[in-house]
Amino acid sequence: MDATTPYRLEATGISKSYGAISALTDVEIALKPGEVMALLGENGAGKSTIVKIISGLIVPDQGTIKIDGEEVQLHTVNASQAAGIAVVQQEFSTVGTLSVAENLALGQRGAPWWWGPRKLNQAATGILARVGLDDLDPNTLVENLSVAEMQLLEIARVLARDAKIVIFDEPTAALSDREIERVLSVVKRLAAEGRSIIYVTHRLGEVFEIADQVVIFRNGRSHPPQPVGELTVDKVVTMMIGRELGDLYPDRSAGMGDVVLEAKGLKVAGLRGEVDLQLRRGEILGLTGQLGSGTTDILKAIAGTGDVAAGTIELDGTPIEVGGRRHGIAMGIAYCSPDRKKDGIFGGISIRRNLSSPWLKRVSNLGFVNAKKEADEAASSAAQFAIDRSRMQALVGNLSGGNQQKVAVGKWLGIRPRVLLVEEPTRGVDVGARAEIYAQLRQLSDSGVGVIVSSSDTNEVLGLSDTVATYYRGAQTAKKPANQWTEPELVREVMHREE
Ligand SMILES: Nc1ncnc2c1ncn2[C@@H]1O[C@H](COP(=O)(O)OP(=O)(O)OP(=O)(O)O)[C@@H](O)[C@H]1O
Ligand SMILES: [Mg+2]
Structure with a gap:
């Protein structure tokens, strides 16, 4: 490719x-x-908006789009697909009540409607293998998949099309290193085949691995493209957030106190062996593992929504009735799920009401909400999680993905939990806001709240936690103070040296 190669896609004005x-x-x-x-930029900078315009989901107020030099009207998804564009959207578009195979067949030209289940399954298996989902049964209903599996399925769906322009909107936000490597190699291969790729991410390391050009968005405006060779992570961050970042992670715990939470001999569905886990006051415990490691099942079991057959859980030395009616929020255990759409936030109501939903009763009397109290407390949660306070009445469904994530995490703060369990705390959150979320989690821990974080991002787990435990296929494989791990060692442990 040289300067005379014509553009495949041009969007102007x-x-x-x-x-x-x-x-x-x-x-x-x-x-x-x-x-x-x-495409890089803070949460709400406009990245998904341009992606949605190119994919025909929304129509711009102004501007023109050309493909191979010809102006096109991409006013519907069909028009965009017909123009050779395929998109992995930030918010999933799979249908939960259909099987994996049926989802793969949806909207795909190669799969005629008369294909029976066997034929569909055969076709699905080949596509799934390309994203590393070899083990997934194509008959599984999509609503039973983990967030990481759903993400890989979305990518598989797009690979099944033969598009000349492929757009990925944060395809790796919910994935661990091994799955990320796979996605990046898929992207490299698509580019090597001569396709044009637009790739949106908050994981800046990826950019230097796969991108040729970088376009930074800020407050809805785009900077001119820059060759990746002329940039560094620090430069990119400064351009994204308009200032230097400083430290991403807060200092570790100054000292640990009594045991806040102890799980002994938990037998949890989906896990091998038993779970034993101890959390001290002032300690942030980090759990990490790749797809299928079991960390989600552990947190759900502790939160009281999991499937526990045996074992005990003690809060401040007092046993709780595991799986009983009062296990969970009633005991002061808050669980923030990685699936913000399914059980994190309500898109159709305001930021304020989303933030206040877990503790609305506390500011209500005889069914009437004390609006001032609600507004004051919600505003203080918003301030702590870098949520724009001028938009408290906006519907959460209209926020950018990362801003929705901040609401999902922020809402659990207000119940003043004794234990906070957070999965993927910064999924899709920009670096600036990430630093603020980390600082908040550390402050909660310092103030005596038990904090357990589970994340597929090894850098995050290592930077934020005092103690890090790794899991592989449903069992713990190692547990050490964070300062005794190096990052490469942790990555190897998570992959369990399978090469
Ligand atoms: N339907 C809508 N109504 C009102 N505002 C909207 C709507 N859709 C998007 N916006 C706003 O447009 C802006 C750009 O959002 P966009 O989703 O493009 O951000 P983004 O760069 O993708 O952020 P993120 O990194 O969090 O995904 C945000 O301020 C968002 O709240
Ligand atoms: Mg977005």
Whole structure:
């Protein structure tokens, strides 16, 4: 590819507003065949908006789009697909009540409607193997998949199409290193085949591995593209957030106190062996593992929503009735799920009401909400989690993905839990806001709340926690103070040296 190669995709002068909010102003993007362009920017900067415009999900107020030099109207998803564009959206578009195979067949030209289940399953197995889901039964209902599996399924769906422009909107936000490597190699292969790739991410390391050009978005405007060779992570961060970041992670615990939470001999469905786990006051415990490691099942068991056959859980030395009616929020145990759409937030109601939902009773009397108290307390949660306080009445469903995540985490703060269990605390959150979430979690822990974080991001687990435990296929494989791990060693442990 040289300077004379014509552009495959050119978007010029793209603008889009929602009432008073300018999501995009005069955005320019141009890319050539075989090129990977990374789109970066803070939460709400406009990345998904341009992706949705190119995919025909929303129509811009202004601007033109050309493909191979010809102006096109991408006003519907069909028009966009017909123009050779395939998109992995940030929010999943699979249908939960259909099977994996049926989802793969949806909207795919190669799968005629008369194919029976056997034929569909055969076709599905081949596509699934390309994203490393070899073990997944194509008959599984999508609603029973983990977030990571759903993400890989979304990618598989797009690979099943033969598109000349492929767009990925945060495809790795919910994935661990091994799955990320697979996605990155898929992207590299697509580019090597001469396809043009747009790749949105908050994981900046990925950018330097796969991108040729970087376009940084800030407040709905795009910077001109920059060759990746001229950038460093620090430069990118400063351009994204408009200042230098400083330390991403807060200091570790100054000292640990009594045991807040202890689980002994828990037999949990889906896990091998028994779970024994101890958490001290002032300690942040980090759990990590790749797809199928079992960390989700452990947190759900502790939260009282899991399937526990035997064992005990003690809070401050007092046993609780495991799986009983009062196990959970009633005991002060808050669980923040990685699936924010399914059990984190309510898209159709305001930021304020989402934040207040776990503790609305506390500010109500005889069924009437004390609006001032609700507003005050919600505003203070918002401040702590970098949520825009001028938009407290906005519907959460209209927020960008990362901003929805901040609401999902922030809402559990207000119940003043004794134990906070958070999975993927910063899924899709930009680096600036991540630092604020980490600082909040550390402050909660310092103030005596038991904090357990589970994350597929080994860097995050290592940077945030005092103690790190690794899991592989349903069993713990190692547990050490965070300062006794190195990152490469942790990555190897998580993959369990399977090579
Ligand atoms: N339907 C809508 N109504 C009002 N505002 C909207 C709507 N859709 C998007 N927005 C706003 O447009 C802006 C850009 O959002 P967008 O989703 O493009 O951000 P993003 O860069 O993808 O962020 P993230 O990294 O969090 O995914 C945000 O302020 C968002 O709240
Ligand atoms: Mg987005």
